[in-house]
Every structure is written in structure tokens, then in C-alpha cells.
Amino acid sequence: MSVLLQCRDVMALLTEEQEGALHGVTALTFGIHLKGCRPCSRYKRQVERGLELLAALPLPPAASADVDRILAVLEAAKKG
Amino acid sequence: MTAGQEADDALVERILAGDAAALRELVTREHPVLLRFARAITRDPELAREAVQDGWLRIHRGLAGFERRSSLRTWMARIVVNRAKTLAVQAARWVPLDADAQSPEDTVDPSCFNAFGLWKLSRWPSQWNGQTPERLLGNHQVCAAIEGELERLPAGQRAVLTLRDLEGWNSEEVGNALEITESNQRVLLHRARAKIRAALADVLGETGVE
Numbered sequence: 461m462s463v464l465l466q467c468r469d470v471m472a473l474l475t476e477e478q479e480g481a482l483h484g485v486t487a488l489t490f491g492i493h494l495k496g497c498r499p500c501s502r503y504k505r506q507v508e509r510g511l512e513l514l515a516a517l518p519l520p521p522a523a524s525a526d527v528d529r530i531l532a533v534l535e536a537a538k539k540g
Numbered sequence: 541m542t543a544g545q546e547a548d549d550a551l552v553e554r555i556l557a558g559d560a561a562a563l564r565e566l567v568t569r570e571h572p573v574l575l576r577f578a579r580a581i582t583r584d585p586e587l588a589r590e591a592v593q594d595g596w597l598r599i600h601r602g603l604a605g606f607e608r609r610s611s612l613r614t615w616m617a618r619i620v621v622n623r624a625k626t627l628a629v630q631a632a633r634w635v636p637l638d639a640d641a642q643s644p645e646d647t648v649d650p651s652c653f654n655a656f657g658l659w660k661l662s663r664w665p666s667q668w669n670g671q672t673p674e675r676l677l678g679n680h681q682v683c684a685a686i687e688g689e690l691e692r693l694p695a696g697q698r699a700v701l702t703l704r705d706l707e708g709w710n711s712e713e714v715g716n717a718l719e720i721t722e723s724n725q726r727v728l729l730h731r732a733r734a735k736i737r738a739a740l741a742d743v744l745g746e747t748g749v750e
């Protein structure tokens with residue numbers, strides 16, 4: 461990979477950068493590329509948006525039958 | 541100590557004092573989260589249910605010894621993740637979660653780039669104008685698409701994404717729990733995050749230049 465990163469390289473390194481695993485010249489050129497490249501920065505924002513949404517999705521609540529079953533198991537274990 | 545930790549501490553104290561309503565509150569609140577962990581590890585709903593049930597037994601027995609070095613949820617999750625792994629091994633369903641990390645996989649279609657490695661104008665990611673998180677969360681198609689994609693992710697990608705991005709574990713914690721190196725975690729995360737984005741793009745539009 462040359463010192464100058466192309467979009468294809470930046471896409472491949474995206475998670476490395478998000479995880480703080482890029483260093484030195486690569487980190488520097490990554491940042492410069494992203495600042496000046498609309499499609500790459502847009503892609504990065506979309507990845508982040510996807511994660512935000514995923515994290516914000518409510519989990520289905522526990523079924524009361526499941527809760528009752530777990531509590532019964534715990535009660536039985538306490539007695540047994 | 542955060543307000544959440546204080547509330548958890550109070551809940552733990554009530555449970556240790558024999559308050560049945562407090563135990564019900566904890567099980568009701570945390571069971572879906574623990575089930576999500578277990579399913580991410582085992583990829584088998586029955587095995588996951590068993591792992592969580594066994595996990596609850598261990599949690600209940602160990603609650604008095606909870607040392608508060610992590611959040612209550614993280615402590616409980618570790619117990620369930622370990623139990624899920626053990627059960628998967630016993631059922632011979634355990635495959636190393638980073639087994640596919642070394643195989644090549646493009647996260648962006650190579651045809652999106654020209655010979656110089658730059659985005660083709662016709663393949664730029666579209667802008668998703670006006671799609672605020674709040675608005676997207678109200679869109680059932682969007683929610684179904686990304687939930688469905690999470691379900692379809694290969695085991696390793698799903699497990700790492702769940703623990704890192706949904707539960708906020710750090711790479712060391714995930715490495716210890718899942719026996720996946722940091723570099724392989726990054727590979728799995730990279731692929732998983734790209735797939736979640738692609739699922740969103742399938743609904744909102746993949747390409748388009750303003």
C-alpha cells in the first residue's frame with residue numbers, strides 16, 4: 461500500500477481506524493483522505509448510523525413464562 | 541458511582557435480603573439481554589435458553605460475592621457467555637468464533653471503485669437526507685432489516701458485534717471471553733459493521749450522487 465491512500469484502502473482500514481489501531485503515516489493519511497473525500501466520509505457516517513440504530517433498538521421484553529420458569533428454578537435450587 | 545450502578549447495588553441488596561420482587565425485577569430486566577449474549581455464542585435457541593437458565597443459577601448463587609469491579613450486567617454476561625461456550629463445546633457445536641477471520645471477504649463491492657481505487661461516481665454511497673436516528677427508529681422496515689441482518693451474521697461476527705458495539709465491552713474483555721485476538725476481532729467487526737450498513741442501505745438506497 462502506498463503512502464497515499466485511495467478510497468479502496470480507506471474502506472479496508474475503516475475499522476482499524478475506529479478501533480485506534482492505525483498509527484504513524486497511515487493514521488495521518490487516513491485522516492487527510494477522509495477529510496477530503498465525500499463518499500468515504502459518507503460511508504463511514506452510514507456505518508456509524510447503522511450501529512447507533514442497532515444499539516437503540518429495544519430488545520423484546522422477557523416473556524412472563526420465561527421469567528416464571530427462571531424464578532421457579534432458582535426457588536427450587538434454594539430449597540434443594 | 542453512576543445512578544445506574546447505585547440502583548443496581550440497591551437491587552442486589554434487596555435480593556440478598558430475600559426480596560422476591562427484586563429478584564423478579566432483575567430477571568425480567570436482564571433475561572432478554574442475557575439471552576441475546578447466549579444466542580450470539582451458541583447460535584442455537586435451545587442451547588441458549590439452557591445456558592441462560594444455568595447462568596441464572598450461577599448468578600443467584602454468586603450474587604453475594606459480586607465485587608462490583610464491573611457493572612452488574614457485565615458480571616452476569618461473563619457468567620452466561622462462559623456457560624454458553626461450555627455448553628456449545630459439550631454439544632460439539634463449538635467452532636472457534638474467528639475461524640473465518642482469515643478468509644478474504646470484501647466489505648465494499650470491488651466494482652464500486654475505478655482502476656485507481658477511487659469511488660466511481662455512480663457508486664457513491666447515497667446521502668440518506670433527513671434520516672435522523674429518531675425517524676429511522678420509527679421506520680419498521682429499517683428496524684426489521686438491521687435486526688434481520690444481525691440474526692444472519694456468522695457466529696463470530698455476531699458475537700463480537702454484540703459484545704463490542706451493543707454492550708460496550710472492550711477488546712480485552714471480548715478477547716478473554718471469546719478467545720479471539722484483537723486483530724481478528726477487528727476483522728470480524730469490520731465485516732459485521734459493513735453488513736449492518738448494507739442492510740440499512742438496502743432500505744434507504746445504496747447509491748446516488750447529489
